[in-house]
Amino acid sequence: MKKTFYSNGKLLLTAEYTVLDGAKALALPTRYGQYLDIEPNTSNYIEWNSFDxxxxxxxxxxxxxTDIKSNTCTTQNPVSKTLITILHTAHSMNPNVLQxxxxxQTRLTFPKKWGLGTSSxxxxNIALWFDANPYSLLWKSFGGSGYDIACALHNTPIFYEIENGKPVVNxxxxxxxFKDNLYFIYLNKKQNSRNAIADYRERNENKxxxxxxxxxxxxxxxxxxxxxxxxxIDRHEAIMSDALGQETIKQQLFPDFDGSLKSLGAWGGDFILAASAQDPHSYFKAKGYTTILPYKDMIL
Known part of the structure; x- marks a missing residue:
């Protein structure tokens, strides 16, 4: 019997990086997400197709x-290697599924390059398929704070923090x-969260x-x-700028913007938040940034 699972995408409004050290984060599930369709067959393999x-x-x-069960990957395809690792971990958590x-088939409802949580x-979805704990699956296979998993599972904004190694979600x-004055702008650059976290870790572990x-x-x-x-949010940006040793996104790219700008998640890519009394579409389009979503169109 065919089954379909769905998970929401995510944006991290506050506490980027510091959520790893126990900071309370305000996270926002998005109206965009990803479907996973599974249908059993009588073969000894998984035929996998992913659509943008x-x-x-x-x-x-x-x-x-058998390659999943033994965590063996004979291909050099990095996506296949990652997928086998995730599936192997899920199998170790519930060996009854891969009989x-x-x-x-996976189906994104947002462009893959947007960084709203293709991996999370x-x-x-795989955790739902295997009836496994999604946070454990993330931490054993991919790493990260887990806020993106919480967003995948919740249909409202959430507070997220890690206490004693466990996720706490409210x-x-x-x-x-003033949400009509909030906009999300895509920076035309996909950011690697794992690399950004590693860089932060080298600089900070500051309670x-x-x-x-x-x-x-x-x-x-x-x-x-x-x-x-x-x-x-200007104060938040300034504090994280000092912690990361990086200029804020406004200092880097938009110093003349009449409003406030905040990075969301890993600095330097994906989406930023613009808070402005004026509609910022013309400003960002003039600078070559054409993906601009009002708050109500992005957030659940």
Whole structure:
């Protein structure tokens, strides 16, 4: 019998990097995500096809079940290597699933290059398929804080933090009165989160920094006006700029922007948040950034 699983994409509004050190993060599930369709067959392999949002086939492979069970990859395809690692880990958590072959299809509802969670939505969908703990599957196979898994599973904004090595998730009634003044802009550059985390780890493991960001997260959540929100995200950017030894995205690319800008997740790529009293479409389009989504079109 064919089964279909779905997971939401993600954006991290606060506590990028520092969530790894226990900071409380405010995270936003997106209206975009990924489907996983599975259908059993009588073969001894998985026929895997992955489609981008425009319907283009971006990955295809046939994976032998015994290779998954032994974590053996005979191909040099990096996607296949990663997929086999994830499936092997899921199999070790629930050995009852791979008793036969499957025809598998994944379908993104956002362009793969956007960085809204191609990997995290896949991992969560595979966990649902294997009836496995998605956070354990992430940490054993891919790594990361786990906030993206929490977004995959929740249909509202959330607070996310790691306490004693375990994820703590609480729904957040984040529905700012000024949300029509918030926009998400794609920087035309996909960022590798794992590499960015490794760079952060070399520079920081600072509980004091995590505490400072936790307080900012709470204040950002409670911000009543656009101006108050802007002051707070500017402060967040300044603190993380010092911690990372990098200029803020506004300093780097948009110093003349009439509003506030905040990186979301790994600095230097994917989406940023613009908070402005004025519609910023013309400003960013003039600079060559044409993917601009209002808050209501992006966030669940």
């Amino acid at each position: 949002a425009d319907g283009a086939l971006w990955y295809k492979d046939t994976i032998v079940i 036969h072959g499957f025809t598998v 939505t896949l991992i969560n 729904t957040a009634d984040f529905n700012p009165a 004091a920094l995590a505490g400072k960001i936790t307080e900012l997260t709470k204040n950002i959540y409670h911000a009543a006006t656009l101006n108050e929100f802007r002051v707070l």
